Amino acid sequence: MKSVPYETKDTQPKALPGQDEVHPYRPIHQWHVSDRPREKLAAGGIRNLSDSELIALIFGNGTTTKSGSLSALQLGQQLLNEYKTLGGLSHRSLKELTGMKGIGIAKASQLLAAFEIGKRVEAEIPEELPKITGPEDVARIYGPRMRDLPVEIFRVVLLNSSNRVMGDKEIHRGGLAASLVDVREVFRHALLEKATGIICMHNHPSGNLEPSREDIKVTQKLVEAG
Incomplete structure (x- = not known):
């Protein structure tokens, strides 16, 4: 599976309700600077990004399949269309993720690693011993x-x-x-x-x-x- 730059010209899958619409037919570098995921992060912080934009930053670039090219943002939206939420996506296995169009072992591993880091941070016991009251x-x-x-x-x-x-x-x-x-x-x-x-x-x-x-x-x- 061949990787392509983060910016591609392919049509983006339709965004889910409450998520940002993605620019169709235009490479990301041609978007207004305020709409680009990396620039949005730099200007407004990580919480300013949609779920699909966060996934795009994890992937870093898109990919080419037999049916055409997909940008990193399209890949993120495709995964959310399939699994609905980040929580639903976080429960998927390597085999399930690589079964999606455009998701190879490398990108699936990146995503699984990101979710695992989040789980480990959440599970860390603080230096001050936590108290159990119930x-x-x-x-x-x-x-x-x-x-x-x-x-x-x-x-x-x-x-x-x-x-x-x-x-x-x-x-x-x-x-x-x-x-x-x-x-x-x-x-x-x-x-x-x-x-x-x-x-x-x-x-x-x-x-x-x-x-x-x-x-x-x-x-x-x-x-x-x-």
Whole structure:
């Protein structure tokens, strides 16, 4: 797949409601300076850009396909037309992205890397130990780390006497079953780190929020042991 400059003359796919209309039949360097993504960023900041313009900046240039050329901006709009939102796009795999016209491994990798950086920044634990006052705090701190995982992960969070997070440990990876979660391992980490409290959590890759029978069994084992 041959790369072409960021500016091309091809027709842009129709913009989604609420997004900027893209200039058809004109290369980007011929647009008014206030409409060019890079110049818009420099003049008004990154928040001044539409979603498709952000994707265009990640790609840097367009591409040539058998049916014609596509600019970086067109590629971004095409992806949003297909997946509707950046959130929907962020859940796509390398295979799904490279199945789109004009998206090769290089551009798909750039996009996946950008989304992963955002997730890691969101998941970083601040230098000051965060305090847990309720389920909302757990979701805020660990939601970014636990969502979108392809397999089930069982994790224990260690708390000090002020209910501040001291750290966390992965206990099990794979299908969750009461026979597979070692309760001794959960409490071993708590004792080694001198934690005064723990929070146990796991994810459902299916997105189903209802606890399974195995989830309930694991919880009962932990309560009985603790």
